[in-house]
Amino acid sequence: MTEMSEVCAALGQYCASTAMVFAMHQIQVACIVRHGLGSQMFRDYCAELVERQMLLASATSEVGVGGDTRSSICAVEVADGIFTLNKDATTVSYGANADDLLVTCRRSVDAARSDQVVVLARRGQYRLDQTTNWDTLGMRGTCSPGYRLSSSGPAAQILPGSFADASSHTMVPYSHILWSSLWLGIATDAVTRAARFVRAEARSKPGTTPPTALRLAEVSNDLHTMRAMVRDMAREFTDAQSPNEDAEALLGMGFALKMNNLKIASSTLLVKIVHQALLLCGILGYKNDSPFSLCRHLRDAYSAPLMIGNDRIFAKNASMLLVHKDD
Amino acid sequence: MSITDIILRTLAEHGRLAADRSLIDDHTDLYQAGLTSHASVNVMLALEGLFDIEFPDRMLRRGVFRSVSSIRQAIEELTAGAASPPQLTGELK
Ligand SMILES: Cc1cc2nc3c(=O)[nH]c(=O)nc-3n(C[C@H](O)[C@H](O)[C@H](O)COP(=O)(O)OP(=O)(O)OC[C@H]3O[C@@H](n4cnc5c(N)ncnc54)[C@H](O)[C@@H]3O)c2cc1C
Numbered sequence: 012m013t014e015m016s017e018v019c020a021a022l023g024q025y026c027a028s029t030a031m032v033f034a035m036h037q038i039q040v041a042c043i044v045r046h047g048l049g050s051q052m053f054r055d056y057c058a059e060l061v062e063r064q065m066l067l068a069s070a071t072s073e074v075g076v077g078g079d080t081r082s083s084i085c086a087v088e089v090a091d092g093i094f095t096l097n098k099d100a101t102t103v104s105y106g107a108n109a110d111d112l113l114v115t116c117r118r119s120v121d122a123a124r125s126d127q128v129v130v131l132a133r134r135g136q137y138r139l140d141q142t143t144n145w146d147t148l149g150m151r152g153t154c155s156p157g158y159r160l161s162s163s164g165p166a167a168q169i170l171p172g173s174f175a176d177a178s179s180h181t182m183v184p185y186s187h188i189l190w191s192s193l194w195l196g197i198a199t200d201a202v203t204r205a206a207r208f209v210r211a212e213a214r215s216k217p218g219t220t221p222p223t224a225l226r227l228a229e230v231s232n233d234l235h236t237m238r239a240m241v242r243d244m245a246r247e248f249t250d251a252q253s254p255n256e257d258a259e260a261l262l263g264m265g266f267a268l269k270m271n272n273l274k275i276a277s278s279t280l281l282v283k284i285v286h287q288a289l290l291l292c293g294i295l296g297y298k299n300d301s302p303f304s305l306c307r308h309l310r311d312a313y314s315a316p317l318m319i320g321n322d323r324i325f326a327k328n329a330s331m332l333l334v335h336k337d338d
Numbered sequence: 339m340s341i342t343d344i345i346l347r348t349l350a351e352h353g354r355l356a357a358d359r360s361l362i363d364d365h366t367d368l369y370q371a372g373l374t375s376h377a378s379v380n381v382m383l384a385l386e387g388l389f390d391i392e393f394p395d396r397m398l399r400r401g402v403f404r405s406v407s408s409i410r411q412a413i414e415e416l417t418a419g420a421a422s423p424p425q426l427t428g429e430l431k
Contacts, residue, residue: 081375123356123372175369175400264398334382336395
């Protein structure tokens with residue numbers, strides 16, 4: 012995890028969309044590797060994944076459900092060993108370019124909304140009809156329009172177990188840590204640009220500290236906080252995997268709260284940091300064609316608090332804190 | 339009223355289960371019966387109030403609230419050592 016987090020942060024310094032595609036693929040792979048290896052089909056699939064370097068996309072969000080990944084309207088149906096699954100997906104990043112998809116859905120047509128499973132739909136087994144465009148403020152390179160998905164394939168491609176466990180064990184921590192890592196990359200580059208700006212000012216008048224230096228000290232303080240949070244959570248997650256740790260800890264409320272707090276805090280700090288860096292660079296940050304441009308950072312940064320809306324996550328935390336004792 | 343009855347009534351009141359109440363037995367998977375994490379918090383709160391207990395962090399796990407029997411085990415563990423068997427201290431509606 013710590014290594015993947017570093018990769019996302021590094022990519023995020025150059026292209027947040029690339030970093031997001033990398034992160035999302037890794038999240039999907041982790042779900043299969045950590046929850047599917049009990050099945051021969053998924054063991055073979057993993058070998059193929061590595062050999063053919065296939066790209067995996069995710070269809071969790073759904074029309075009528077939004078960003079609440081823990082409920083689905085669509086349901087998988089199985090007959091004679093063949094699954095059928097149709098989903099009205101609001102946002103599927105790089106859907107048109109992916110090889111295979113992991114799709115969340117209800118376990119059966121009469122299952123509750125929260126009783127979900129994950130289904131692997133392989134290229135050739137699904138059809139995507141584009142329903143919306145991806146003409147957005149930022150994160151354009153993720154190419155994430157909506158699609159109507161229709162798929163069918165061998166029932167063995169339903170990931171064993173329930174999505175509830177895969178979600179708290181894997182999808183949520185991987186998403187929140189890797190997303191936060193790439194957001195850290197955006198913030199790092201914004202501060203790097205601001206620092207370069209301040210240094211250029213300082214060089215032009217040696218002997219005087221430019222007033223912007225104070226602002227730089229301020230924004231670099233936020234960046235350090237953000238970096239510390241991301242690294243701390245990546246390490247905590249890694250430690251929780253070691254054999255002498257209780258794997259059940261990952262299913263606990265304390266851990267869920269920490270992961271949620273990481274997502275909320277890092278996405279909020281990102282917007283703040285880029286905003287501060289922009290104020291610092293002034294018009295040269297506002298211009299698209301200057302070496303200090305922060306336009307793209309700003310546009311990309313605003314996706315972070317919306318990607319699984321922070322208010323939604325706050326609401327979940329509020330509910331958990333009614334019973335969770337942090338002592 | 340037995341602990342099991344109290345749990346069943348609490349689930350009926352706060353669990354917002356999709357499945358028919360009469361179909362819930364000791365080992366029914368409550369999550370498959372439609373218990374969401376939000377509803378499970380309300381069930382925990384109600385049980386904490388009814389038995390005057392606090393579920394510690396180590397018990398705030400999906401596994402503990404997966405079935406009537408696992409919830410009962412948790413309550414029995416928390417009330418073990420008390421002079422009398424688990425008592426209703428709160429009010430059941
Ligand atoms: C760059 C990018 C890439 C994405 N890629 C994918 C992808 O590959 N696959 C995929 O499935 N999805 C993807 N998504 C979608 C994402 O996962 C969320 O579904 C989406 O951002 C949330 O959409 P929404 O704001 O319309 O919906 P909602 O989650 O419905 O939220 C709408 C508003 O209501 C608020 N709200 C909702 N519920 C509550 C509540 N209980 N309490 C308080 N406020 C609440 C939210 O905070 C928000 O302001 C992507 C999103 C982005 C930005």
